[in-house]
Amino acid sequence: MKNALALVAVLLCANAASAQETPSTEARPWAMPGEEAVDPYTTSDANAGAAPISDPRVLEAFHGREGIERIAGTLVDLSFADPRTAPIFKPFDPVRIKRTLSEQFCYILGGGCAYSGRAMAEVHKDMGLTPANMNALVENLQKAMDMEGVPFAMQNRLLARLAPMKRDVVTR
Amino acid sequence: MRAKTGLAGGAALLLTLTASQVAAQGLETGGKLLLTGGVSTVEGAGGGGLASWATTTGYGTEGEVGGNVHGTYLKLPDYEFSTWGAAVGLFDRVELSYARQTFDTGDTGAKLGLGKGFAFHQDIVGLKVVVAGDAVYDQDRWLPQIAVGAQYKKNDQGPIIAAVGGRDDQGVDYYVAATKVLLDQSLVLNGTVRMTKANQLGLLGFGGPGKDDYSAQFEGSVAWLANKRLAIGVEYRTKPDNLGFAREDDWADIFVAYAFSKNLSVTAAYVDLGDIATFKDQRGFYISLQAGF
Numbered sequence: 001m002k003n004a005l006a007l008v009a010v011l012l013c014a015n016a017a018s019a020q021e022t023p024s025t026e027a028r029p030w031a032m033p034g035e036e037a038v039d040p041y042t043t044s045d046a047n048a049g050a051a052p053i054s055d056p057r058v059l060e061a062f063h064g065r066e067g068i069e070r071i072a073g074t075l076v077d078l079s080f081a082d083p084r085t086a087p088i089f090k091p092f093d094p095v096r097i098k099r100t101l102s103e104q105f106c107y108i109l110g111g112g113c114a115y116s117g118r119a120m121a122e123v124h125k126d127m128g129l130t131p132a133n134m135n136a137l138v139e140n141l142q143k144a145m146d147m148e149g150v151p152f153a154m155q156n157r158l159l160a161r162l163a164p165m166k167r168d169v170v171t172r
Numbered sequence: 173m174r175a176k177t178g179l180a181g182g183a184a185l186l187l188t189l190t191a192s193q194v195a196a197q198g199l200e201t202g203g204k205l206l207l208t209g210g211v212s213t214v215e216g217a218g219g220g221g222l223a224s225w226a227t228t229t230g231y232g233t234e235g236e237v238g239g240n241v242h243g244t245y246l247k248l249p250d251y252e253f254s255t256w257g258a259a260v261g262l263f264d265r266v267e268l269s270y271a272r273q274t275f276d277t278g279d280t281g282a283k284l285g286l287g288k289g290f291a292f293h294q295d296i297v298g299l300k301v302v303v304a305g306d307a308v309y310d311q312d313r314w315l316p317q318i319a320v321g322a323q324y325k326k327n328d329q330g331p332i333i334a335a336v337g338g339r340d341d342q343g344v345d346y347y348v349a350a351t352k353v354l355l356d357q358s359l360v361l362n363g364t365v366r367m368t369k370a371n372q373l374g375l376l377g378f379g380g381p382g383k384d385d386y387s388a389q390f391e392g393s394v395a396w397l398a399n400k401r402l403a404i405g406v407e408y409r410t411k412p413d414n415l416g417f418a419r420e421d422d423w424a425d426i427f428v429a430y431a432f433s434k435n436l437s438v439t440a441a442y443v444d445l446g447d448i449a450t451f452k453d454q455r456g457f458y459i460s461l462q463a464g465f
Contacts, residue, residue: 131233131264132203139205142400152399153358160355163311172235 028103028116036093041118048107048115049168050161059109061154062145068111072102074144075137084136088127108161121168129170138162201465203233206400207431208308208353209261211439212242212462215323215373216257216271217298219349221427221441221458222409223391225362226319226351227307228261228300229269230464231434237262240464246443250451252276259298267321269298275375280451286332292375298323300349307351307360316352316361323347325374336449337416338377339384343369349391360403364391371415372448380414387412395429403429421446425458437462 030041053059062068076098079085089097100117107115117123138159145155210218210227218229221244230238239260246253257271273294281290300321307317323345327333330341349364367386369378379385389412395405409423427441441458448454 130200130203130235132200132236135203135205135233152397156355156358156397160311163309163355164313166306166309 028114030116030118031096032099035096035099038096043114043116045107045115047117047119047122048104049120049165050108052108052110053157053161054110055157056110058154058157059111061150062105062109062111062158063148063150065106065111065113067148067150068106068109069098069102071141071144071148071150072105073098074147075141076101078140078143079137082136082140085133085140088129088133105158109158119168120165124169125171128172130172131166131170134166134170200233200236201238202231202434203236204231204238204264204434205308206434207397207403207429207437209238209240211429211437212240212244212257212259212271212460214244214246214253214255214271214273215296215298215325216242216255216259216269217300217321217323218259218261218267218269219364220362220393220395220405220407221425221439221443221460222407222423223362223364223393224298224300224321224323224347224349224366225364225393226302226305226317226349228264228267228302228319229259230261232261232264234264236264238465240462242460242462244439244458244460246456246458248445248448248454248456250278250280250454251448252278257296265302267298267300267319269296269300271296271298273373273375275372284449292332293328294325294374295328296323296325296374305350308353308355311353311355314352316350319349319351321347321349325370325378327374327377330377333377336376336418337381338371338414339369339379341377343374343378345370345374346386347391353397358397360393360395360397360405362391362393365389366391368412369414371412371420376415376449378414381416383414395427401431403427405429418450419447427458435463435465 030043031038076094080089103113103115106113209230210225213219213224217224219225230240232238241258243256253275255271255273259269261267275292277290282288300319302319305315305317327341333341345366345368347364347366351362353360366389371377389410391409393407395403397403405427407425411420413420423445425441425443429439431437439460443458445454
């Protein structure tokens with residue numbers, strides 16, 4: 001049943017992609033091998049929740065796709081270890097979060113990745129997150145960007161795009 | 173001075189104890205990002221050094237409380253100015269503050285006919301309420317964070333104030349502040365409009381000969397966020413000119429604020445207060461310490 005649904009979803013994605021005149025990136029499935037199973041859904045870059053930054057200096061400061069992947073990995077590792085955020089992350093698959101976060105950052109930083117994760121409001125609607133939870137995540141992201149050697153001003157270029165997502169992420 | 177430092181230290185200890193008690197009882201603290209609570213102004217409110225901002229003081233987010241104590245010292249060519257105070261931020265919505273200012277005329281007191289070492293003291297109780305916006309997170313909107321506030325000020329030198337032409341030794345300032353972080357430029361902007369009758373913050377009383385009306389004054393701040401811990405900025409504050417015996421000038425400063433942690437920050441500034449009570453060009457260094465949570 002899941003496979004059939006998956007096929008339908010892939011076809012839908014393919015249709016959506018071909019319907020676009022100039023698809024900037026190739027459509028991706030909602031899940032990848034090696035990740036815990038998730039219910040199928042239609043992927044869309046719009047789910048990333050922010051428009052890409054066009055300034056190439058920002059992507060360069062993040063050391064391209066490899067740097068972004070390292071930052072997303074570090075952020076997830078830090079957040080699973082941080083007592084402030086660990087209980088929130090615990091039920092979820094770190095492999096999948098690392099991949100979708102990396103895609104999201106890469107898309108927003110103009111790295112040309114497709115985002116295959118779900119929309120922020122959809123993902124966080126039942127988590128009951130507070131502003132303090134959100135700030136704790138931002139602090140971990142700042143730490144991860146520091147570890148990658150991303151200059152503070154460039155870090156803020158990404159944070160400026162992520163900031164309005166607070167309205168979708170924080171529900172109490 | 174020593175007694176006051178002791179008092180501020182005691183208050184700091186009390187706040188630290190309160191913070192641990194608050195944490196033990198399950199009320200969260202410290203959820204804001206570094207420096208986003210601002211520093212302590214000379215009037216006790218959260219903001220820059222001279223300008224009250226729309227942010228609530230301390231590190232409490234919407235579900236949390238924050239609080240701090242501060243001490244500020246400013247050495248001018250002909251005077252010394254110091255304040256200490258305490259403030260709490262409740263649920264990132266309401267701020268309550270208290271400050272006690274001392275304006276010490278030192279040797280200048282004798283030249284002014286007040287006597288050597290004559291000092292004005294002023295107590296300021298402040299209330300601020302955030303009414304709209306999120307300075308840090310609303311990065312896709314122009315709307316700044318907006319707060320309204322009031323500061324009740326009471327000076328202890330009523331007869332002297334009357335003698336120099338001040339109408340009253342107490343007054344209330346009302347203000348609207350708008351603060352916006354332009355994150356993609358690492359800038360913090362603030363603009364505040366204050367309705368006031370105060371002469372030199374109220375240290376020389378309120379109103380003057382033939383003048384007992386409120387006037388609208390402006391406070392502006394621009395700060396560059398150099399990194400998570402460090403903000404470098406400039407401020408400008410316009411002032412009324414109510415008294416007849418001496419001209420009152422606008423104030424300006426350049427400042428550096430550094431947060432060692434969410435519990436301790438220091439602000440250093442070079443401040444230009446212009447002419448004060450006929451003594452010209454009162455410029456000097458300002459240092460302020462803030463401890464809290």
